Amino acid sequence: MAGRPLKERHRGARRPGVDAAHCRKYPVRMGRNVEKEIPRLLFDWYRTNRRDLPWRGTKDPYRTWVAEIMLQQTRVDTVIPYYERFLKRFPDVRALARAREDDVLKAWENLGYYSRARHLSEAARIVVERFGGSIPSTMEGLRALPGVGAYTAGAILSIAFGRPIAAVDGNVIRVIARLFGIEDSIARPGTRKKIGEIVRRLVPTEEPGHFNEALMDLGSGICTPRRPACPACPLSAACLALARGIQASLPARDKAAALPRREASVAVIRDGGGRVLLVKRPRRGLLGGLWRFPGAEGKEARALRSALKKQQGLDVVVGKEIFTVEHAYSHFSVTVHVFDCRLRAGTPQARPVPARWVATGGTARLALSKLERMILQRLKNPRDRARTLPRG
Template sequence: MTEAAQYFSRELLAWYRANKRDLPWRMNRDPYRIWVSEVMLQQTRVDTVIPYYNRFMDKFPTAAALAAAPEEEVLKCWEGLGYYSRARNLQAGAQEVAERHGGVVPDNKELVSALRGVGPYTTGAIMSIAFNRPEPAVDGNVMRVLSRYFCLEEDIAKPATRVGIEKLAASLIPDGAAGDFNQGLMELGALVCTPKSPGCLTCPVMAHCEGRAAGKEHVLPIKTKAKPPRPERRLAALVIGTGAHEGKILVRQRPDTGLLARMWELPHVLDPQQSDTVKKKGRGAKAKAAEQAELMAESAGSVAAALPPAAVREMQMDALCRTLAAEEKLLVRPTGWWGEAEHVFSHIVWDVQVYRADYGFVLDEETDEFAYAGVGVGRGASQAAAETAAAYEPNGADREAAGLFGDAAVSGDHAAEALPSNYRWIGPEDMRELAFPNVFLRLLREYWI
């Protein structure tokens, strides 16, 4: 080990022990508590995590408690934190611990690494922080700090670079102090050796920092830029209940896999207008931005502030109606624009245009066709609504439900039994149980204010 490397390890360890923050997961070295904190901290800032962590540990204090909980409650506890597969994987991991390891997180690198949602970084963090094992825990902070200190110019966006830095980090761990040293590395990255304006003047290892000596502290680490998120326009339906569902709105649960898996949301579809454009033209980033801006109109931040041009509204309502009928077997009749919201994911940015809609259809006994409640085919329904209703082929349950409602249906009630199985009517109180991504939380809170 070089002089500079020994200096680094010694000074960093001393600095950490004198300057470490008092954080809730540093209360003790319970490996379960460390594990939960490390998963929450993945791609997420400390300040954001703290309240979630406290609530989570309060509710699921042990791996056994987490393992036994309904997944719905776990997701609800994670609501707003993002990367929701972390929550589902963490619970799966807790179930492995409960079933295969007697409820105790094993002091074993291979077994920890095999847990669901635990990758190379989290394995190293748990092994070093909870068990003081000399394993490297290389995250973004560590790659930045070491890139600067040793003036490494490899692209830290490449997986191979992380592997190399892991070897270096392992070689730096002082005997018997893996946990404190690894945390010190991250603490330095978070508090001093920050991405944009590193605080070299207060840095405990500045004297031997090669990056600074080379005048490259602002250039390092080298990192290739991520692709910008692709824009998507989503058309959403704010379906307002009547009759038995007065005061409620219609929400649906997302599929088991993929984006926002098993979260709840307003029913929505990809604007077919947009997908055509994307396919045919393959627009550049500028054109995308322009198109997005055009539809955003002059929003003032409030959900209900802007109004797209009337012609656009008509087309979008038509598309929303037809697509929900085709893709979801859900018959709604959009009645007007309600609001909009933007939602930025890592790789997608949604422009959500929300339309009020009526729900409900009744069997017209004269024509034996389904029609929208209170409107009816050919009696004032919008063309799209009329066509989708007329084309709808009722199943037995629909007929039975329509029949059951009888006169109530004619007066604007609807066939509840015909709802697709992943749909529910909810009131504000139901928001306490169901987990929604932030964009829909914002919209629903706005609606229920």
């Protein structure tokens, strides 16, 4: 239920929890379409409240692209050091296109959602080969790049190229749902389409990039998921959700299902020099391209032994379970059972799954997930018997 259009709302009402001084600072001019006032109010607020971020203030589409990919489902504070290190190592799209995918994944290590790094690497080569090293400046060209969706393309086009195109991320969805009192679930395609249409109407032809950044900043710093700071919001005088007292319950979502739980097992196999065996994950799929301990689904020793035979042609004796690790990904949680194993026969093969022997202290150059890093650390400190990792 979208409620009345902004332009039809009654005039001059002060919203609950918003003092008169704030209303004077961010006034909604009467007698005009309020939708036209939103960019002005946002820009007034943004001039003094914009965040000083390393990717702000540049029109370089490569830097904007890298930043927007890193920011997908990742906190700004987490991204900043990764962004700075990444650009130091890969300062332009040609440098990224020349780099080995393993090096890109290593630079991405622990940032999570590794398909983003693989897509960046692949897209950089496409930009060099098909576009002469210039980031495409059209929606069609950008959407043809791996990992670039409607939001990322809109952000690049508005910020780097000055195109009046909407960039609708989770922060923007939350702001618009509250501002326009949209009570339908944002999980529904129709609701997201409605929000996208609203933002497209709002984006000004002048400084569209700053407008999109201002909406993102408002959503991340003021119009937060929990306990929105309505008294500090420049749009509070026009906010339908605040007027109805339902701002904390919007945007509406369908009830989330509990994370499914899985069991997995991994093998710690050592050679005569004490090195452990690691294998490389397939490029596609969970944590694609990263190195891991060989393993199997389930916690049974028999399944682990069979998987090692099938994957690597190794005949192993599965010994005792030395510890377990609990880990939560975005869409499931897993208990990993770590077994001490002995190689009875066979030699690790490079194909179909690349494998190598690695000293437990010599993995600095390999791209590993948090889970693998934890297992390696635990092998050095066996007294620590259990650990739960954050999602990633």
